[in-house]
Amino acid sequence: SCRQLQMSFPVITNDELAKIRHVNRHGNMPGLATYVVRGLYEVAGGADALRRRLDELCVEVSAAIADGARIIVLSDRHSTAEKAPIPSLLLTGAVHHHLVREKTRTQVGLLIEAGDVREVHHVALLVGYGAAAVNPYLAMESVEDLARGGYLPGVAPDKAVANLIKALGKGVLKVMSKMGISTIASYRGAQVFEAIGLSHALVDRYFTGTT
Numbered sequence: 250s251c252r253q254l255q256m257s258f259p260v261i262t263n264d265e266l267a268k269i270r271h272v273n274r275h276g277n278m279p280g281l282a283t284y285v286v287r288g289l290y291e292v293a294g295g296a297d298a299l300r301r302r303l304d305e306l307c308v309e310v311s312a313a314i315a316d317g318a319r320i321i322v323l324s325d326r327h328s329t330a331e332k333a334p335i336p337s338l339l340l341t342g343a344v345h346h347h348l349v350r351e352k353t354r355t356q357v358g359l360l361i362e363a364g365d366v367r368e369v370h371h372v373a374l375l376v377g378y379g380a381a382a383v384n385p386y387l388a389m390e391s392v393e394d395l396a397r398g399g400y401l402p403g404v405a406p407d408k409a410v411a412n413l414i415k416a417l418g419k420g421v422l423k424v425m426s427k428m429g430i431s432t433i434a435s436y437r438g439a440q441v442f443e444a445i446g447l448s449h450a451l452v453d454r455y456f457t458g459t460t
Contacts, residue, residue, distance in 0.1 A: 252280030252319070254358075259376055259383060259433055260418045262410065266362060266384045270322060284318035286310060288325045288340045289332040299335065303455075306340070307347040314353050324362035326386070337363035338374050342455045345379030345438065349457075354379075362386060369420030376421060378456065379438045389413060 254269060261269075273282045286309060290302035310321055323341060325334030341361055348354035361380045364387035366372060372383050389410045395401050396409040404412070421433075430436045443460045444452045452459050 252278075254281065254320075256382055258414070258418045259380075259421055260372060260414045261360075261382045261384050262414065263384065263386055263389065266322070266360065269320060269360065279317060280319060282318050283320040283322060284310075284313040284316075285322045285324055286313075286344075287327065288323055288335040288337070289328055290335055292331060292333045302335065303340070303343045306335075307344060310344055310348065310357075311351060311353065314348075314356055319357055320360060321357050322360045322362055325364055326362060328364075334364060337361055337365050338371075338378065339455060341375055341380055342378045346455065346457045360384065369417055369424065372417050373421050373424045374442065376433065376437050377440055377442060381437065383417075385413075385417065 254272075256265075269281075270283045270285065272278055286306055288306065291298045294301070313321065321344070323337070323344060325337060325340075328334045341359065345354065345359065348357070358381040359379050360382050361375050362384045363375070364385075366375070366383055366385035367388050372385070375383050392401070392409040392413050393406040396404050396406040401409055421436075425431070425433070425436050428436075428441050430439065430441075440456070440459050444456060447456075
């Protein structure tokens with residue numbers, strides 16, 4: 250249980266995610282072995298393809314854990330016209346509850362590398378459904394591009410990214426405080442949300458326990 254990485258903030262940069270992914274590159278830190286899951290599905294297959302892909306990814310994660318993985322990165326990078334990214338919250342909820350049902354959830358940490366994370370609420374939802382940390386790579390690249398293009402006067406690209414990360418992280422802490430929760434560890438997986446407009450079948454399967 251002492252083989253853990255402690256992070257000071259729930260939102261991480263691309264460099265921080267890369268460090269975590271490669272911490273066991275030479276095989277000398279198996280307690281921090283990382284496995285990357287590609288959260289993409291065949292667009293042409295529609296909803297059935299999405300459902301099948303979620304099932305496949307859950308099985309893939311279980312196999313990775315059995316093979317020694319201790320950090321799982323759920324990533325939606327490398328999407329194409331044929332392969333679309335699975336919504337990060339749906340993927341996170343599906344994997345989280347699958348591992349809870351298999352009684353292996355405490356063996357791994359979930360990191361989310363997502364292009365659809367733009368707002369504080371997006372990060373809050375992901376952490377609330379099991380994410381240890383979130384890497385909003387597309388949002389960071391967007392503000393970096395805005396800074397380079399002169400749309401953020403007086404703000405350097407690296408400063409713009411730092412401001413975004415700080416805003417998202419501080420925003421999550423604000424949400425937590427309004428719920429009376431004082432630590433990320435207590436907020437993670439707490440599911441202090443209500444699902445409005447979603448079918449019971451969907452909620453029971455992928456967001457189990459949500460009101």
